[in-house]
Amino acid sequence: MENKYEITEKQLTFLEGYIKRKKKFTEPEDVYELMDHLINDFEATTEDGNLSQYLSTKSHFIFKYTGSLKNKEEAIHWEYQKELYKQFFSFFYNLKHLPFTALLFAFLYLFFIHFSFSNKDLAGVFVSLIALPMITGFVIMYHKNKKIKKLVSFKYLANIMLLPMLFLQCFSFISDYLKENRFWFLTYTFIGVILYFSAIIVLLEKRKEILKKYKHLLD
Numbered sequence: 001m002e003n004k005y006e007i008t009e010k011q012l013t014f015l016e017g018y019i020k021r022k023k024k025f026t027e028p029e030d031v032y033e034l035m036d037h038l039i040n041d042f043e044a045t046t047e048d049g050n051l052s053q054y055l056s057t058k059s060h061f062i063f064k065y066t067g068s069l070k071n072k073e074e075a076i077h078w079e080y081q082k083e084l085y086k087q088f089f090s091f092f093y094n095l096k097h098l099p100f101t102a103l104l105f106a107f108l109y110l111f112f113i114h115f116s117f118s119n120k121d122l123a124g125v126f127v128s129l130i131a132l133p134m135i136t137g138f139v140i141m142y143h144k145n146k147k148i149k150k151l152v153s154f155k156y157l158a159n160i161m162l163l164p165m166l167f168l169q170c171f172s173f174i175s176d177y178l179k180e181n182r183f184w185f186l187t188y189t190f191i192g193v194i195l196y197f198s199a200i201i202v203l204l205e206k207r208k209e210i211l212k213k214y215k216h217l218l219d
Contacts, residue, residue, distance in 0.1 A: 005043050011051045012216055015039070018055055022062045027072070028150045032214055034065050039216055076156045080206065084160055087198040100197075105190055112186035119179040126189045130168050133196035137161050140203045147217045154210050157203055164199045167192040 007015075015035055025031050042054050055062075091097045111117060111125055141157050148154055171178075171188075178185035 005046050005049050007039055007043055007051070007216070011049075012039075014051065015055070019062060022059065023065070027152065028147070029072075029152045030065075032147070032151065032217060034062065035216060036213060038062075072152055073156065076153055077159050080156060080160050080202065081163070083202045083206070084163065084195075084198055087202050088195055091194050091198065101194065104193060108186050108190055108193075112182050112189070122179070122182075122185060123175065126171065126185075126192070127168075129189065129193050130164075130196060133193075133200050134161070134165070134168070136200055137164075137196075137203055140200070140207055145217060148211070148214065151210065151214065153206075157206060157210075160199050160202050160206070164192070164196045167195060 012035075015038065016031065019031055019034055019038075025034075038055075038058065042051065046054060091101045112122060117125075137160075141161075143149055143154065167188075174188075178188055
């Protein structure tokens with residue numbers, strides 16, 4: 001079986017310039033999505049690696065390309081939120097995640113119910129358990145490649161952390177109530193930790209998908 005042709009860095013530069021000359025796009029991601037489509041098709045169909053000849057047959061397609069959904073940002077936001085909810089609930093029915101869920105609840109039960117820790121200590125436990133995955137999330141969202149950072153799908157990775165961060169922000173408003181009701185403090189912390197871990201998992205998966213889809217931008 002013959003190896004599939006792999007486009008060169010010089011050809012990638014030429015392709016990007018060719019597309020931008022042919023049509024103006026308001027979103028950089030539309031250019032990169034079109035590039036991704038053309039690269040995959042070119043690598044799969046070319047026999048001699050002649051990119052110029054290939055593009056001469058795709059001029060009409062490039063001109064007619066309309067890009068992504070008009071409401072792309074909103075669509076991506078809700079797609080990510082849906083994935084977050086799905087991942088969160090999987091901790092309560094997925095056999096792979098149930099051991100972690102049970103261990104986390106047992107650990108928190110010991111701290112919040114069984115042992116007589118002070119409210120100050122429990123608040124410290126809450127902040128510590130939330131801070132680590134939150135910092136991890138910000139690290140995952142970083143990328144040094146400027147083209148990758150401009151992608152709508154990459155920029156909106158930050159939206160995955162909105163709901164988990166809301167849990168942390170709301171704590172200051174209801175902390176007095178939670179400190180007087182240990183079981184609800186336990187429940188609030190339990191849900192918050194699982195929500196943050198769910199966000200980290202979704203972040204990693206989406207980041208991997210984006211970098212794989214736009215791998216030509218990393219060269």
